[in-house]
Amino acid sequence: MGRKRAEVRREEILAATVDEIEATGLRSLRVADVARRLELSASLVIYHFATKEALVTEAFAFAGENDLDQAREIAAADRAAHQVLDDLLEWYLPSGSTRSWAIWMDAWSSALFDEEIRRTLAQLDDAWQAVFAEVVRRGAATGDFTVAADDIEAAVAKIIAHLDGLSVRLMVAGDEDLRATMMAWVREFADSVLGRAQPRV
Incomplete structure (x- = not known):
């Protein structure tokens, strides 16, 4: 029972850390602030991390896995592959409070100076590639996409890089009206890279 409680407490601390980073940014993060969110002592947080x-490295991994779980749920839907891909693209691009990108922008800048965070982000990136690639492979098998099997990994890498760049720009601009334009750009780019078999209507 003690071990289970310790695991639950670790998750609570990680979730609170993610909330704190999203609220105030990594530069302002203090262990004491995380502890205060849970009405704990800072020493207990340090006991676990x-x-x-x-703490920060594991919080990034925790947030990334939560996002990946949602993406995998979208990817597993029983729909045509091009529809599932559209849903993934729609969910990935920032939209209001649907998905917070603040923590990822912090993580990317931190990775320039922190090897552990860089490794964590690389692992998460591989997992994202796998989610998208599985959807594209399904689409290639059913004829939704015409991309060759050997080109799928590179095509997915291009799409995610395109998404990331536009997402950062959208977050900085803070213009929700711009999102519809960027979403159209993303879909157009994905169609060109994957060779969408059926034109959009």
């Missing part, structure tokens, strides 16, 4: 750096 030896350093602030370890």
Whole structure:
């Protein structure tokens, strides 16, 4: 029972850390603020995570896995592959409070100086590639997409890079009206890279 409670407490601390980073940014993050969110002592947070750096790294991984779980749920839908891909693209691009990108922008900038965060982000990126690639493979098998099997990995990497760049720009601009335009750009780019078999109507 003690072990189970410890695991639950770790998840609670990680979730609170993610909330704190999204609210105030990584630069302002203090272990004491995370502890205050849960009405804990800072020493208990450090007991579970030896350093602030370890806490931050695991918080990024925790947030990434939560996002991936939602993406996998979308990808598993019993719909045509091109429809599932559209749903993934729609969900991935920031929209109001639907999905917070603040933590990922913090993670990317931190990765320039922190090897552990860089490794964590690389692992998460591989997982994202796998989710998208599985949908595209299904689409290629059913004729939704004409991309060759050997080109799928590279095509997915291009689409995600395109999404990431537009997402950061959208977050900085803070213009929700711009989102519809960027969504059209993303879909047009994905169609060109994957060779969508059926034109959009």
